């Protein structure tokens with residue numbers, strides 16, 4: 001078999017339409033700023049992936065990084081782990097965080113997509129695992145009483161057995177009111193999680209979570225109560241409450257995951273395939289979580305995460321928050337609250353006319 005050689009790397013900036021804005025305690029994202037990555041080969045196979053820059057101001061720099069880092073791949077075979085090792089060497093002195101890490105992960109995902117396609121496989125098969133339905137939770141934004149009740153109804157109607165809402169923009173009393181309203185609507189059997197998106201101090205987080213415990217709220221986890229980089233603060237909160245703490249979406253590369261897990265900052269690990277180093281980085285970080293017996297959930301990137309979670313023995317939940325579906329020829333949908341990875345490759349193919357409309 002002649003191995004496919006990489007001939008070109010193309011990056012395009014888009015603002016992807018969203019069904020509803022992504023909201024947290026501090027930001028609202030009306031359209032998803034994405035960079036679409038295509039790795040072309042001499043055998044006609046094209047690897048697809050995307051990265052999500054959160055803000056349009058990062059789109060231009062991201063295109064430059066992806067195409068300039070991608071230039072070093074030209075003429076080489078796909079083999080993602082080998083290519084990742086070389087790219088990491090190139091940026092060793094620059095550092096492996098922020099936009100550079102995101103570009104690295106985007107290229108890695110695109111390499112895995114093309115590599116699997118070149119073997120007529122899905123990525124999960126190339127990873128040595130079987131595709132299976134991964135239970136998902138519906139990731140809603142900031143919940144507003146009187147506005148968002150239909151969203152909960154829709155989630156339950158879609159078969160979700162777990163739902164997450166964002167809190168933290170207001171007072172503890174407001175959080176209690178919202179949690180009472182949400183639990184009242186979804187009943188006792190749907191799992192409920194909350195995300196503070198890094199907005200609290202340690203004492204405030206402890207006060208709020210203890211109050212939820214006193215109120216008898218059943219919360220499967222409280223996510224990022226304090227700043228993501230604050231391992232000491234996360235550990236302090238975790239030691240002071242009974243409720244499980246979730247963290248990890250802001251760990252940069254597997255090295256961060258190793259440090260956070262070693263520091264015992266959370267009861268769960270939530271890996272973001274873009275920040276953790278693509279499929280290659282995920283595999284390493286998930287192993288660290290496995291060694292510490294932590295359940296692994298995903299963050300965004302539903303297509304790639306579904307493949308990665310199937311190959312993760314300690315997999316927990318997939319975050320269902322679809323940022324690219326409007327640009328895909330076959331968007332991924334939940335069935336009975338679960339999502340099953342599919343191919344070819346990562347199962348990402350562009351709807352070119354939708355992409356053309358979203359280009360900026």
Ligand SMILES: [Mg+2]
Pocket residue numbers: 195197223224249
């Ligand atoms: Mg979060």
